[in-house]
Amino acid sequence: MRFFVDTANTEDVKKASDMGIICGVTTNPSLIAKEGRDFNEVIKEITSIVDGPISGEVKASTEEAQGMIAEGREIAAIHPNMVVKIPMTTEGLKAVKVLTAEGIKTNVTLVFSAAQALLAARAGATYVSPFLGRLDDISMPGIDLICDIADIFEIHGIETEIIAASIRNPIHIIDCAKAGADIATVPFSVLMQMAKHPLTDQGIEKFRADEKEAFGN
Numbered sequence: 292m293r294f295f296v297d298t299a300n301t302e303d304v305k306k307a308s309d310m311g312i313i314c315g316v317t318t319n320p321s322l323i324a325k326e327g328r329d330f331n332e333v334i335k336e337i338t339s340i341v342d343g344p345i346s347g348e349v350k351a352s353t354e355e356a357q358g359m360i361a362e363g364r365e366i367a368a369i370h371p372n373m374v375v376k377i378p379m380t381t382e383g384l385k386a387v388k389v390l391t392a393e394g395i396k397t398n399v400t401l402v403f404s405a406a407q408a409l410l411a412a413r414a415g416a417t418y419v420s421p422f423l424g425r426l427d428d429i430s431m432p433g434i435d436l437i438c439d440i441a442d443i444f445e446i447h448g449i450e451t452e453i454i455a456a457s458i459r460n461p462i463h464i465i466d467c468a469k470a471g472a473d474i475a476t477v478p479f480s481v482l483m484q485m486a487k488h489p490l491t492d493q494g495i496e497k498f499r500a501d502e503k504e505a506f507g508n
C-alpha cells in the first residue's frame with residue numbers, strides 16, 4: 292500500500308515529501324479553504340514539490356456533468372500529474388466517462404458503498420476514494436467497505452485503484468493495508484503518529500545514556 296498526504300498545506304506536503312514516504316497528494320475544497328489560499332496557487336506549489344498524482348476537486352454543481360467536465364479540463368491543464376476529483380453522483384459518473392475518454396485521470400470521491408465504487412470503476416475512474424472515518428463516525432465499520440471493494444475489484448480484475456480516505460489514526464492504516472487498499476491518503480498528523488513508538492524513544496535514550504556512561508561526552 293502506498294501513501295498520499297491528504298492536505299492542502301504546502302509545508303506539510305514538503306515535510307512528508309522530504310521523508311520519502313508519500314508519492315501523491317489529495318486535496319478537497321475544505322482543505323483548500325482551511326489554508327485560505329487560491330486553489331490554483333496551492334495546487335501549482337504542490338506540483339512543484341511532489342512528482343506524483345495530485346488530486347484537485349471540482350467545485351461545479353454535482354447535478355450537471357458539463358460544469359464538472361469543463362472544470363475538470365481546467366484542473367488537468369494545470370500540470371500533467373493532476374487528477375480530477377469528482378463527487379460520486381450520476382452526473383459525476385458522466386463527467387468521469389468524458390474526462391477518461393480524453394485521457395484525463397479521475398478520482399471519484401465521497402464513496403460510501405461498494406455499489407458506488409463499482410459504478411465509478413465501470414465509468415472509467417482511475418481511483419475511487421471510499422471514506423473510512425466518516426462511516427465510523429456514524430457507527431458503520433468503514434473498514435468493511437474497504438474489504439468489500441478490494442474483494443470485488445480483485446474478483447473482476449478491475450484496475451481502478453482504491454484510495455482509502457478519511458483516515459483518522461494508524462490503526463485505520465494497518466487495517467486498510469491488510470484489506471488490500473492500493474493507497475491510503477493520510478493527514479500529515481497521522482503520518483507522524485505512525486512514525487512514533489515510545490519504545491523507540493526509550494531505546495534511543497538508553498543507547499545514548501550507556502554510551503555516555505562508558506565513554507563520556
Ligand code: E4P
Pocket residue numbers: 297317318319400420422424425456457458476
Ligand atoms: C479524501 O480525498 C478526502 O480529502 C479526505 O480523506 C476526507 O477526510 P475527512 O473525513 O477527514 O474530511
